[in-house]
Amino acid sequence: MRTDSGQVFRLEDYKPSDYLITHTDLLFRLDPTATLVTAKLSVKRRDGVAANAPVVLDGDGLVLESLSINGMPVSDDRYKATPDSLEISGLPQEASFELEIVTRISPVTNKALMGLYQSSGNYCTQCEAEGFRRITYFLDRPDNLSTFTVRIEAKKSEAPVLLSNGNPVEQGSLDSEWHYAVWHDPFPKPSYLFALVAGDLGSIHDTFTTSSGREVALGIYVEHGKEPLATYAMDALKRSMRWDEERFGCEYDLSVFNIVAVSDFNMGAMENKGLNVFNDKYVLADPETATDADYANIEAIIAHEYFHNWTGNRITCRDWFQLCLKEGLTVYRDHEFSADQRSRPVKRIAEVRNLRALQFPEDQGPLAHPVRPRRYKEINNFYTSTVYEKGSEVVRMIHTILGAEQFRAGMDLYFQRHDGQAVTIEDFIACFQEASGRALTHFALWYHQAGTPRVNVTSSYEADTGDFVLNVEQSVPPTPAESMKKPLHIPLAYGLLGPNGEDMEVGSVEGATVADGVIHLTEGSQTVRFRGIGSRPVLSLNRGFSSPIVLKQDLTKEDRLFLARHDSDLYNRWEAINALCVEALIAASTSGSYDFDPALVQCLVEMASNESLEPAYRALALSLPTEADIAREIGSNVNPDAVLAARSALRLAIGSAARDAFGRIYDAQADRQPFSPDAASAGKRSLRNILLDYLVAADGSPELASRQFEAADNMTDRAAALSVLAHQYPQHEATQKALSAFEERFCDNALVMDKWFIIQATIPGAATLDLVRGLTAHPAFSLTNPNRVRSLVGTFASGNQTGFHRADGAGYRFLADTVIALDKHNPQVAARLSTAFRSWRSMEAGRQEKARKALASINEVPNLSRDVKDIVERTLG
Numbered sequence: 001m002r003t004d005s006g007q008v009f010r011l012e013d014y015k016p017s018d019y020l021i022t023h024t025d026l027l028f029r030l031d032p033t034a035t036l037v038t039a040k041l042s043v044k045r046r047d048g049v050a051a052n053a054p055v056v057l058d059g060d061g062l063v064l065e066s067l068s069i070n071g072m073p074v075s076d077d078r079y080k081a082t083p084d085s086l087e088i089s090g091l092p093q094e095a096s097f098e099l100e101i102v103t104r105i106s107p108v109t110n111k112a113l114m115g116l117y118q119s120s121g122n123y124c125t126q127c128e129a130e131g132f133r134r135i136t137y138f139l140d141r142p143d144n145l146s147t148f149t150v151r152i153e154a155k156k157s158e159a160p161v162l163l164s165n166g167n168p169v170e171q172g173s174l175d176s177e178w179h180y181a182v183w184h185d186p187f188p189k190p191s192y193l194f195a196l197v198a199g200d201l202g203s204i205h206d207t208f209t210t211s212s213g214r215e216v217a218l219g220i221y222v223e224h225g226k227e228p229l230a231t232y233a234m235d236a237l238k239r240s241m242r243w244d245e246e247r248f249g250c251e252y253d254l255s256v257f258n259i260v261a262v263s264d265f266n267m268g269a270m271e272n273k274g275l276n277v278f279n280d281k282y283v284l285a286d287p288e289t290a291t292d293a294d295y296a297n298i299e300a301i302i303a304h305e306y307f308h309n310w311t312g313n314r315i316t317c318r319d320w321f322q323l324c325l326k327e328g329l330t331v332y333r334d335h336e337f338s339a340d341q342r343s344r345p346v347k348r349i350a351e352v353r354n355l356r357a358l359q360f361p362e363d364q365g366p367l368a369h370p371v372r373p374r375r376y377k378e379i380n381n382f383y384t385s386t387v388y389e390k391g392s393e394v395v396r397m398i399h400t401i402l403g404a405e406q407f408r409a410g411m412d413l414y415f416q417r418h419d420g421q422a423v424t425i426e427d428f429i430a431c432f433q434e435a436s437g438r439a440l441t442h443f444a445l446w447y448h449q450a451g452t453p454r455v456n457v458t459s460s461y462e463a464d465t466g467d468f469v470l471n472v473e474q475s476v477p478p479t480p481a482e483s484m485k486k487p488l489h490i491p492l493a494y495g496l497l498g499p500n501g502e503d504m505e506v507g508s509v510e511g512a513t514v515a516d517g518v519i520h521l522t523e524g525s526q527t528v529r530f531r532g533i534g535s536r537p538v539l540s541l542n543r544g545f546s547s548p549i550v551l552k553q554d555l556t557k558e559d560r561l562f563l564a565r566h567d568s569d570l571y572n573r574w575e576a577i578n579a580l581c582v583e584a585l586i587a588a589s590t591s592g593s594y595d596f597d598p599a600l601v602q603c604l605v606e607m608a609s610n611e612s613l614e615p616a617y618r619a620l621a622l623s624l625p626t627e628a629d630i631a632r633e634i635g636s637n638v639n640p641d642a643v644l645a646a647r648s649a650l651r652l653a654i655g656s657a658a659r660d661a662f663g664r665i666y667d668a669q670a671d672r673q674p675f676s677p678d679a680a681s682a683g684k685r686s687l688r689n690i691l692l693d694y695l696v697a698a699d700g701s702p703e704l705a706s707r708q709f710e711a712a713d714n715m716t717d718r719a720a721a722l723s724v725l726a727h728q729y730p731q732h733e734a735t736q737k738a739l740s741a742f743e744e745r746f747c748d749n750a751l752v753m754d755k756w757f758i759i760q761a762t763i764p765g766a767a768t769l770d771l772v773r774g775l776t777a778h779p780a781f782s783l784t785n786p787n788r789v790r791s792l793v794g795t796f797a798s799g800n801q802t803g804f805h806r807a808d809g810a811g812y813r814f815l816a817d818t819v820i821a822l823d824k825h826n827p828q829v830a831a832r833l834s835t836a837f838r839s840w841r842s843m844e845a846g847r848q849e850k851a852r853k854a855l856a857s858i859n860e861v862p863n864l865s866r867d868v869k870d871i872v873e874r875t876l877g
């Protein structure tokens with residue numbers, strides 16, 4: 001394991017390597033404890049580099065078995081091999097030579113799940129970001145592009161299926177016990193995109209014909225018996241391939257594309273060239289075991305990894321500081337795909353809720369960093385919501401600024417100019433500037449400056465002149481190591497609503513560039529004057545959440561209700577009702593008095609009943625801000641118990657006022673058709689299930705939820721009912737009965753048991769900690785499986801405000817103990833888990849002190865991984 005050496009990597013220190021590995025020939029002789037890896041590397045000295053410059057290769061925990069150059073063993077005095085590096089000097093005078101390196105590794109004992117490991121007895125690899133160096137010594141950096149030929153030898157009985165990147169070349173038998181397969185990937189790629197999978201797997205197959213008429217063989221590999229569960233993923237893959245051709249002109253380039261589902265996986269999935277490896281949670285689905293949210297995630301992640309083929313693989317990152325070059329852009333692309341496949345406004349609202357729940361707290365806390373960071377200690381800790389989600393928002397803003405046509409021209413130029421290269425954010429931005437002829441110099445600050453901008457807007461209508469005037473101020477709060485902030489170029493899509501609720505015509509505007517329905521803020525303080533507006537308008541600002549900012553406006557309650565009823569921008573209709581709910585919940589939780597405005601309740605009931613809105617949208621309107629949302633808006637000195645009480649009171653007030661109306665809609669949404677995971681059917685279920693939460697609250701009885709639980713013919717309705725039962729009636733007999741029935745039915749299905757863990761881990765209140773601690777001893781739980789850890793412990797820590805932030809600090813202690821235990825074998829997941837501490841300073845004083853102590857207790861453990869040490873040190877500040 002890599003412990004902390006104090007080393008910091010800096011963007012400005014980037015230097016090309018002296019040597020390049022242009023072709024990589026790998027031979028794997030697979031064995032659980034002693035796999036032999038023979039790497040034949042075609043090494044090339046760069047022009048201008050002195051012939052006596054040594055080759056320095058990366059390693060991580062490696063043992064060198066043998067080393068030769070051009071077929072001749074290298075004498076001991078010419079190389080130095082340590083577990084993390086191999087340095088060779090006295091190299092041939094010629095600029096090119098062949099290096100042969102043999103290492104021996106043990107996949108079965110690799111519990112970090114980086115490099116070559118075994119999951120359920122199958123061999124698989126994970127090399128991003130720096131896992132390849134756990135397999136062999138290499139220039140394990142993304143700017144070394146190499147073609148690969150891979151030969152895998154394995155026991156037929158142990159691994160009948162042998163897969164790697166690229167196209168299959170040959171396969172055959174070695175003797176009665178062993179066989180082999182050879183794969184060749186003609187597209188030069190960095191080592192982080194290497195993959196190998198070998199095991200006894202079932203599969204489904206299909207084909208896809210690309211726009212130019214080439215046929216691609218598609219395969220999805222899963223555990224035997226799970227083949228039928230992969231059909232939705234296959235369908236999503238084909239839709240992704242077609243969409244990328246149509247929307248971005250990106251055609252697939254190999255003759256095969258394979259996906260493998262594994263059950264032990266540190267993240268969601270990995271885009272290895274031609275051989276994507278997935279967390280099985282994002283592949284396997286059927287109505288019995290998967291919820292609508294699971295189907296939507298599968299579709300989005302299949303698309304995301306597939307889209308990386310062009311944004312990430314054909315064009316990759318020069319160094320890891322450029323991670324958002326591939327991730328932000330690819331998230332933007334998968335968001336657009338889902339918006340096209342489903343409902344655009346519903347998708348956008350979900351994106352913004354997610355951004356606010358995950359990225360805003362990051363940007364406002366001790367772990368804040370720019371979309372393109374300038375320094376890191378451990379790159380694994382920069383696969384963050386800021387790099388991914390804010391990175392996507394930045395690309396979306398480029399689209400907003402340039403418009404669809406020029407945006408596409410910029411993407412076309414990017415693909416054409418940089419195909420086969422490892423590039424930077426500057427290269428990416430230059431393509432949009434050149435294709436559009438517009439300067440993005442100021443805009444680029446979004447990549448470099450951390451923190452969520454605050455924009456404050458006050459407005460006035462001058463009846464005598466007909467001028468509508470906005471005073472706009474923007475500022476960015478200080479973030480770690482960055483106290484001085486500059487104003488950003490913030491594109492705000494907007495509209496002015498007239499008294500009839502329709503958008504008014506806008507004539508001349510002064511004080512800012514305003515074009516195509518977008519106000520371009522560029523200064524710290526600006527006055528924007530709309531001339532000739534016939535009557536006082538209601539301003540709809542930041543439509544579609546065009547910029548990822550915190551917007552404060554001087555809208556009245558009446559203005560917000562008006563927007564919620566009339567805005568032509570569906571995103572902002574939701575934003576208006578959401579803002580009203582947030583305001584009401586903050587007031588209630590700080591005052592302890594729960595008399596909610598009947599006009600708010602009335603507006604929510606209207607939106608729920610409005611049949612001109614799609615059910616999924618109505619469900620979102622009814623989804624109250626979460627406890628974490630409210631805590632974040634309160635900002636400091638948060639008392640989570642008061643927040644929970646206020647939220648439950650508002651739910652009860654709405655449910656009671658609308659009991660009959662909600663009951664009717666609940667019944668009307670019942671689906672008599674056989675289950676279908678399509679967006680429209682899922683939307684109906686989501687509306688019905690949010691209504692169930694209100695109805696059960698209003699009834700003061702779990703009855704309706706029990707009934708739904710028992711009648712459910714799909715996991716969406718079953719899990720929703722179980723969640724309402726457990727969260728509203730944790731102690732009730734009906735809940736205990738349902739939990740046991742669920743457990744008994746699904747105890748052999750780990751992915752479904754994750755839902756059972758999640759539902760219990762999120763039961764509000766102090767008592768849940770003991771429940772969660774008890775569940776760590778459940779036979780379905782395991783500290784070595786990341787999905788189990790995330791479901792039970794991760795969800796408790798980041799999704800249970802009153803449980804994790806228990807006043808006595810026991811929740812913090814529990815998390816600290818789990819992080820310490822996990823760090824011994826899986827630092828990456830341990831570090832991710834420890835980020836749940838990041839908002840500790842926003843709690844009231846007593847809790848703060850307890851959280852600080854728990855963090856300090858992790859920090860004191862000897863030999864902490866670099867991953868955990870980095871997060872804990874930054875969080876303590």
Ligand code: TRP
Nearest residue numbers: 126128129266267268269270271
């Ligand atoms: N590149 C992957 C994606 O976002 C994610 C990833 C990065 C990853 N590092 C990983 C996945 C480590 C698993 C393990 O598409």
Ligand code: ZN
Nearest residue numbers: 304308327330
């Ligand atoms: Zn990605």
